Amino acid sequence: MVPLIFDRVSFALPDGTELLHSVAFSVGSGAVTVLAGPSGAGKSTLLRLGNRLEVPSGGVVRLQGVDIATVDPLQLRRRVGMVFQRPTPFAGTISENLAAASPATSIELRQDMLQRVGLDPQMIDRIADDLSGGEAQRMCIARTLLTEPEVILMDEPTSSLDPENRRGIEHLVRELAEGGASILWVSHDLAQVERIADEVVVLLDGRNASTANAEAFLRSGDGGGSL
Amino acid sequence: MSSTQIGWAGLGASLILVVVAIALSTWQQLRLTRSIAWASARAAVQLLLVGFALRLVLDEKASVWWAWLWVAVMILFSALTIRSRAREVPGIFVLGLVSMLTVVIVSLSVIFGFQVFPMEGRTIVPLAGMMIGNSMTSCVLVGRRIVGEISDKRDEVEARLALGSSWQDASRPYVRSALRTALVPQIESTKAVGLVFLPGAMTGLVLAGVDAVDAVTIQLAIMYLVLGSVATSVTVMGLGLTRRMFTPDHRLRPIARASH
Numbered sequence: 003m004v005p006l007i008f009d010r011v012s013f014a015l016p017d018g019t020e021l022l023h024s025v026a027f028s029v030g031s032g033a034v035t036v037l038a039g040p041s042g043a044g045k046s047t048l049l050r051l052g053n054r055l056e057v058p059s060g061g062v063v064r065l066q067g068v069d070i071a072t073v074d075p076l077q078l079r080r081r082v083g084m085v086f087q088r089p090t091p092f093a094g095t096i097s098e099n100l101a102a103a104s105p106a107t108s109i110e111l112r113q114d115m116l117q118r119v120g121l122d123p124q125m126i127d128r129i130a131d132d133l134s135g136g137e138a139q140r141m142c143i144a145r146t147l148l149t150e151p152e153v154i155l156m157d158e159p160t161s162s163l164d165p166e167n168r169r170g171i172e173h174l175v176r177e178l179a180e181g182g183a184s185i186l187w188v189s190h191d192l193a194q195v196e197r198i199a200d201e202v203v204v205l206l207d208g209r210n211a212s213t214a215n216a217e218a219f220l221r222s223g224d225g226g227g228s229l
Numbered sequence: 230m231s232s233t234q235i236g237w238a239g240l241g242a243s244l245i246l247v248v249v250a251i252a253l254s255t256w257q258q259l260r261l262t263r264s265i266a267w268a269s270a271r272a273a274v275q276l277l278l279v280g281f282a283l284r285l286v287l288d289e290k291a292s293v294w295w296a297w298l299w300v301a302v303m304i305l306f307s308a309l310t311i312r313s314r315a316r317e318v319p320g321i322f323v324l325g326l327v328s329m330l331t332v333v334i335v336s337l338s339v340i341f342g343f344q345v346f347p348m349e350g351r352t353i354v355p356l357a358g359m360m361i362g363n364s365m366t367s368c369v370l371v372g373r374r375i376v377g378e379i380s381d382k383r384d385e386v387e388a389r390l391a392l393g394s395s396w397q398d399a400s401r402p403y404v405r406s407a408l409r410t411a412l413v414p415q416i417e418s419t420k421a422v423g424l425v426f427l428p429g430a431m432t433g434l435v436l437a438g439v440d441a442v443d444a445v446t447i448q449l450a451i452m453y454l455v456l457g458s459v460a461t462s463v464t465v466m467g468l469g470l471t472r473r474m475f476t477p478d479h480r481l482r483p484i485a486r487a488s489h
Contacts, residue, residue, distance in 0.1 A: 055391065055480055056480070075478045076393045079390065079391055080392070083391070083392075084391040086391075090384045090388035092388075092389070092402075103393075142388070145392065146391075149392060
């Protein structure tokens with residue numbers, strides 16, 4: 003079953019301004035789906051509808067075929083994880099940050115998770131605020147992975163990182179997808195789309211402009227211009 | 230006990246000190262002359278009006294209900310004042326009303342329930358005034374602080390929500406910090422009392438001729454009352470406000486930024 007489906011989803015601000023209009027696409031299983039488009043196209047808003055940080059004004063978001071409006075939001079958000087544009091370390095140590103996601107996990111499991119995202123397990127007692135941008139974002143990914151999500155939403159997670167860290171996170175996300183994770187990644191960087199995408203959904207002015215597999219997208223005229 | 234009454238002549242003589250303040254302002258070119266004169270005149274008119282009204286309310290023959298009516302008006306005005314000082318805080322007027330009402334009910338129940346003071350007009354009005362006055366400032370502080378903390382740390386709060394935390398858990402570190410900020414000044418002033426300054430009630434009692442130790446016991450009871458009142462009002466305001474900042478399905482509502 004397709005893990006996450008956006009079925010003709012619309013979103014309007016309280017004043018009636020419509021930011022998204024009848025957007026429809028699905029996030030493939032064990033794949034990286036990139037949601038591409040220029041700034042202000044509604045990509046981040048659409049992503050936030052996937053774990054009910056926002057609620058659509060029309061249409062339905064389905065997780066494993068079930069309307070997410072009928073699922074307990076606290077459980078839903080553990081099944082649909084989210085990594086934000088800027089790293090969001092909480093006050094305290096890395097270990098305490100990981101415990102915020104899953105208090106019952108052992109230190110060993112937390113260290114294993116750090117290793118999985120490319121961080122030194124010996125860093126576990128370091129203060130999270132002292133980490134570099136790249137390290138902090140990896141820790142945030144580890145924190146999200148500890149909830150064992152079925153789908154991971156990533157809102158331009160490398161936009162504040164240098165090229166080396168950007169490549170590192172991209173490599174990690176490719177590995178996660180090849181390990182079976184379903185990922186919806188927001189980007190407006192075409193070179194990045196080429197590096198990481200299996201599927202591409204282009205959003206323009208809050209509407210679907212096109213949906214294609216990455217190869218077809220990059221061969222087409224859509225992939226030739228800037229987003 | 231000797232009674233201390235300064236009379237109209239005494240009050241007039243004390244104005245010499247206002248003249249001193251005005252003279253200093255003029256000498257140093259502070260441009261505060263009109264402000265000092267206006268503040269002094271306004272204080273005199275306000276307090277004299279209050280004094281005459283209180284004389285009616287506190288009259289031994291007057292019904293105690295007049296005192297309770299006075300308290301109700303104080304609660305209303307305190308909520309209006311809280312709103313005027315923290316307009317950016319959503320629903321602050323109703324939260325202010327609820328906080329002050331809770332404070333009055335809880336604190337006066339203890340004070341009169343345990344017969345710390347007799348329940349009469351002359352005790353109800355000043356005790357409620359002291360609780361409400363102190364709580365009002367702390368409520369403004371905690372309200373502004375919570376809105377500031379949660380809007381500054383919006384990304385962090387949403388990251389916690391995105392991990393499956395409830396709004397209570399997601400907001401707890403920031404609310405705790407705001408509550409501490411609002412309560413610490415009250416705790417500090419409670420610690421410093423007697424060493425650094427003599428509090429108003431005690432000063433007033435000593436001036437009125439009450440024995441110093443008797444004045445201290447009354448002052449201590451009032452201080453504990455104020456400390457408990459501030460803690461209660463700040464908690465009610467803090468938790469009520471935080472609840473309003475989230476939707477029932479654990480989403481953070483948009484926050485209007487302060488315009489100051």
